[in-house]
Amino acid sequence: MSSTASAKAIPVEDLGSAAQRDRRKRIIDATISLAAQGGFDAVQMRSVAEQADVALGTLYRYFPSKIHLLVSALGREFERAEAALADSPIPGETASERVIYVLRATTRGLQGNPHLTEALTRAFMFADSSVATEIHAVGMQLSSILTKAMHPERTDVTEDDVAVARVIGDVWLSSLVSWVTGRATATETAAHMERAVRMLLRD
């Protein structure tokens, strides 16, 4: 895994035929399935290609590296989480209560699938600038989830809100890394995150 994979991934929009969109979907399905089963190490490019019923070269045409592949999978998982949260209003009287609720819900989802979380988190932390597009998408999703939890009614957010959301995101990521790498328990992780949120959103 060199960190200098230079080629770009094929954007989803450029996938002309239905067969191509289907291949792409099969590839990400295979990725998530393998990751959920055995984590980062189990997502082997040959296995993904085989399970997606696609040649190795084709896999690399769609995703120029294992990291691109996993970060794209992360994006899809985030979309799911965002959609699930949008279904019902977020409970909680204050911003910090709502943010903690969202973090708990999301983290619970992640911790229910430790291998998958490990694989996706590792990929995210290892990604370099060649994955900037995919990373940026994920960052926007996270920021959107958090600012929505802070101010469910507002559609515009202040610069300060974004800054707070970014710090919370930072803490969340660091905690996630500590957890997936076995340096902290789920309980410790949750406690640390909630403490940080209360420090940042004193309401």
Place this chain on the structure above:
Amino acid sequence: MSSTASAKAIPVEDLGSAAQRDRRKRIIDATISLAAQGGFDAVQMRSVAEQADVALGTLYRYFPSKIHLLVSALGREFERAEAALADSPIPGETASERVIYVLRATTRGLQGNPHLTEALTRAFMFADSSVATEIHAVGMQLSSILTKAMHPERTDVTEDDVAVARVIGDVWLSSLVSWVTGRATATETAAHMERAVRMLLRD
């Protein structure tokens, strides 16, 4: 790079002979030299062994994986930074001013050597529980640097101080990752960190 390197590194204290301490030093020297030159990818185990004038098997006896090696190098760099800061009192009237000073100084040091920083940061983020000992040491160093900046006079620190220091450390790490992976400029990184510190230490 499998994430399941199981063996333990040889603790420094267990290195009996002077020849062994010297080998260990040569290995870390070579690691830092290669990392400073070409980053994570340039730290190739064969190159490190060759430059340290040591057989590949011996390198693996001292450091059971590339990650252990780089995290140990990070520890040595942190020791240097901590010693440099201990030399003179930290300027600044308030805790946040002093913390920002320390972060600026440290970050400047890191950004003066982007390849080295990239290599060490990547390794830190990728480390799993088999590197827990080394990681813990680095975490303690960082925490100590930050709490000292917050309260230069005090020798005891409260639980709250440690929690704040941990959050600042989280933000610092995330920012560092954004920077080394080319997703944020040095200026953006610095601004984000300082903003976070002011949010956390309102003094």
Place this chain on the structure above:
DNA sequence: GGACAAACTGGAACGTGTTCCTATTATGGC
């Protein structure tokens, strides 16, 4: 100094991410 164990050397070998090449198959324009 000799005998034994531990450490070291040099290098082969293996796994997995990545690249590359050729033959075959789908796709779109006429």
Place this chain on the structure above:
DNA sequence: GCCATAATAGGAACACGTTCCAGTTTGTCC
């Protein structure tokens, strides 16, 4: 339907982290 082009299949080949082994050197105890 037919051709030109692109996309895919299948698989060899390469790079680097890691493991392993046979032989040699170093260190320790008597």
